[in-house]
Structures are given as structure tokens and as C-alpha cells.
Amino acid sequence: MNPYEVLGVNRSASAEDIKKAYRTAAMKNHPDRNPGDHQAEERFKRVARAYEVLSDPSRRDTYDRYGTTEDPGSAAGMGGMHDIFSGFGLDDALRAFMENFGFSAGGSGSRVVQGEDITVKVNLDLEEAALGGSREIEVEKNTVCSECSGTGADKASGSESCRHCNGMGKVSSIRNTLLGSFRTVTQCHVCGGRGTIPKKLCSNCRGRGFEKRKSTIAVDLPAGLSEGHYIRLRGQGHHPGQGGVPGDLKLFINEIDYGPFRREGDNLVYSLTISYPQAVLGGEFSVPLPDGDSLQIKVGSGTGAGVRIKQKHHGMGRLNRRGRGDLFVEIDIHVPDKVKRSEKELLKKLEESPSFKIKRK
Numbered sequence: 406m407n408p409y410e411v412l413g414v415n416r417s418a419s420a421e422d423i424k425k426a427y428r429t430a431a432m433k434n435h436p437d438r439n440p441g442d443h444q445a446e447e448r449f450k451r452v453a454r455a456y457e458v459l460s461d462p463s464r465r466d467t468y469d470r471y472g473t474t475e476d477p478g479s480a481a482g483m484g485g486m487h488d489i490f491s492g493f494g495l496d497d498a499l500r501a502f503m504e505n506f507g508f509s510a511g512g513s514g515s516r517v518v519q520g521e522d523i524t525v526k527v528n529l530d531l532e533e534a535a536l537g538g539s540r541e542i543e544v545e546k547n548t549v550c551s552e553c554s555g556t557g558a559d560k561a562s563g564s565e566s567c568r569h570c571n572g573m574g575k576v577s578s579i580r581n582t583l584l585g586s587f588r589t590v591t592q593c594h595v596c597g598g599r600g601t602i603p604k605k606l607c608s609n610c611r612g613r614g615f616e617k618r619k620s621t622i623a624v625d626l627p628a629g630l631s632e633g634h635y636i637r638l639r640g641q642g643h644h645p646g647q648g649g650v651p652g653d654l655k656l657f658i659n660e661i662d663y664g665p666f667r668r669e670g671d672n673l674v675y676s677l678t679i680s681y682p683q684a685v686l687g688g689e690f691s692v693p694l695p696d697g698d699s700l701q702i703k704v705g706s707g708t709g710a711g712v713r714i715k716q717k718h719h720g721m722g723r724l725n726r727r728g729r730g731d732l733f734v735e736i737d738i739h740v741p742d743k744v745k746r747s748e749k750e751l752l753k754k755l756e757e758s759p760s761f762k763i764k765r766k
């Protein structure tokens with residue numbers, strides 16, 4: 406299912422049409438109008454999510470191009486592994502509905518706190534970029550406090566129930582909107598949604614719920630990455646503590662060492678220098694491959710400078726797709742800048758030979 410299908414609009418629909426379709430579908434499936442109907446709740450969530458993507462021009466554009474709203478180079482964006490509808494809860498949908506058609510949905514404290522992202526720059530060698538691989542990344546990050554398990558409360562003293570929300574963590578109220586009255590649920594701002602308040606703060610984290618720790622994270626590198634791409638590892642960033650969710654770890658592909666190759670999209674170009682007699686007579690040559698192996702190739706007789714010999718499927722892996730690009734062996738001819746007298750005589754003779762004459766019109 407894509408967001409256009411969910412809202413029942415076509416790809417060229419205007420912002421106005423999209424909003425209308427969302428309004429109709431959201432009203433029909435709103436949980437307040439369909440109590441206990443889980444299918445309606447699911448539909449409500451999906452239309453809210455679809456509207457969230459399509460009402461934002463840049464996300465809509467990204468979706469139209471890549472079929473996802475992730476960075477095109479991120480791991481989540483690859484191979485359709487990330488469904489745009491996953492990880493979108495009923496609270497998100499209700500909040501979005503209120504923001505779109507009601508008044509402001511309770512402002513601060515209504516969203517789950519998310520920790521900060523961590524960006525790590527990595528350099529790749531050609532084999533990793535071409536064929537993929539794995540890396541172990543070491544980061545120092547805010548991790549759930551080992552003493553209080555992130556609650557921020559001193560374990561011995563414990564916590565007490567939050568009086569503001571009666572320990573529910575959420576406060577519900579009725580809101581009047583242009584479309585009628587709806588129940589909204591917002592996170593309790595006193596306890597931050599936990600339902601409890603510590604009697605005494607944890608001494609290890611001073612109540613923050615997190616501590617700095619080194620961790621090693623294994624990352625799979627897909628084949629075909631380019632400089633400037635990101636790989637996003639969800640939930641591997643800093644933890645904000647106290648019931649929040651961690652941010653992401655973003656791997657930034659900084660530099661790729663292509664060695665003796667040049668990259669042209671998914672293809673690689675290797676420049677093979679041969680001698681002038683070899684260009685005339687042809688021969689066999691060894692060329693390196695991106696995985697460190699080498700390949701024997703035949704250069705036919707009478708091959709000129711600049712000719713490209715294609716070696717299928719020896720190029721870069723294709724990001725998000727199967728298969729590999731090609732390796733082009735580009736012929737370069739070595740011209741000596743100094744020759745011996747005897748060689749000069751040979752060349753003079755060649756120059757006069759009929760096969761070496763250039764016929765000009």
C-alpha cells in the first residue's frame with residue numbers, strides 16, 4: 406500500500422484534494438466514532454500517516470522518487486526494508502488529526518522524547534564500496550542508566566504515583582474542533598508519561614536516566630555506496646533517559662579510496678597502459694579487480710588508444726538493486742620519450758612500411 410492508495414487519490418492530486426480525502430477518511434474512521442473497532446483504528450492510523458507524508462512537499466517528492474521518505478542512501482531506505490507506515494502509533498495519528506483539524510494538540514510534553522542522533526564519518530576502501538561489507542563502529546553515547554534502568558529514581562527510595570495523572574502517564578480531555586468534539590490523549594507533563602515520580606533522584610545519573618558509555622555497533626554496508634551517502638541505524642543514537650526513545654546513529658560515507666580505478670556510476674574504469682608493438686600485435690594482460698583479485702584479458706591486434714574493453718559484472722554493486730556494474734579496461738599506449746639509435750632505425754623503417762602509412766583524403 407502506498408500513501409496515494411490509502412487516501413484514494415492519484416499521484417497528481419493537489420494539496421487541496423489530498424486534504425479533503427484525508428478529512429473524509431479520518432472522520433469516518435476516527436476511534437471516537439468507531440469505539441472498539443480495531444480495523445477502523447488501523448485505517449485511521451494509516452490515513453493520518455499517509456497525509457503526513459503527502460502534505461509535506463519535500464517528503465512527498467522523496468516518496469515519489471524513492472518509494473520511501475528516508476534518505477535515499479540510508480540503510481532504512483534501501484530495498485524497501487522500511488515501510489512508511491511502520492512505527493506510527495494511534496497517539497501519533499490522534500495528535501496529527503488534532504493538529505490538522507483542531508487546535509494545537511497540547512503543545513510540549515505530548516511527544517515522546519527522542520534522544521539526539523550521532524553522526525559518524527567513515528572512509529571506505531574500494532572493496533567495501535563495490536561489494537559491501539561490515540564494520541564495527543565504536544561510539545561513546547548516552548545509554549540507559551544501569552543503576553535506575555532509566556527511571557532516574559533512586560532504587561532504594563523508589564517512586565510514588567504521579568498525582569496529576571493518577572499514575573496513568575496520560576491525561577485525556579475533550580477538544581472542540583471545527584469538525585466536532587473529539588477526545589484527545591496527551592502525555593502527562595508532570596511525570597513525562599511515566600506515571601510515577603521518584604522520591605529521591607538516582608545518584609548515578611542524577612535523575613537524568615542515562616549515563617555515558619562506550620559501545621561497539623556492528624554495521625552492514627550494502628554494496629554500491631557513494632561518498633555523501635548516509636546509513637541510518639534506528640535507535641542506536643543517544644538515549645534521552647526517562648521513558649524516551651534513543652535517537653539514530655548515522656554513518657556518513659566520507660571518502661572512498663578507489664585505488665587505480667575511476668568510478669562512473671555503477672561502472673569502474675581501469676586504465677591499462679600497453680606498449681606500441683603490443684597495441685599493434687595484441688596480447689594478454691593482467692588487470693586488477695575491485696576485490697583484490699586479478700583477471701587475464703585479451704587485447705586484440707590493432708587496438709588503439711582510448712578503446713574500452715568491457716568486463717561484465719566486475720564493477721560496483723548496485724545500491725538497492727541486484728547485480729553489479731561493469732569494469733571497463735581503457736587502453737592507453739606508452740610512447741617512449743627517448744629511443745636508442747637502433748630503435749630509431751627500426752621505427753624509420755616502420756614509418757615507410759605500407760601498413761603504417763596514413764591515408765588522408
Ligand SMILES: [Zn+2]
Pocket residue numbers: 550551552553554555556557558607608609610611612613614615
Ligand atoms: Zn540512574
Ligand SMILES: [Zn+2]
Pocket residue numbers: 567568569570571572573574575593594595596597598599600601
Ligand atoms: Zn503524571
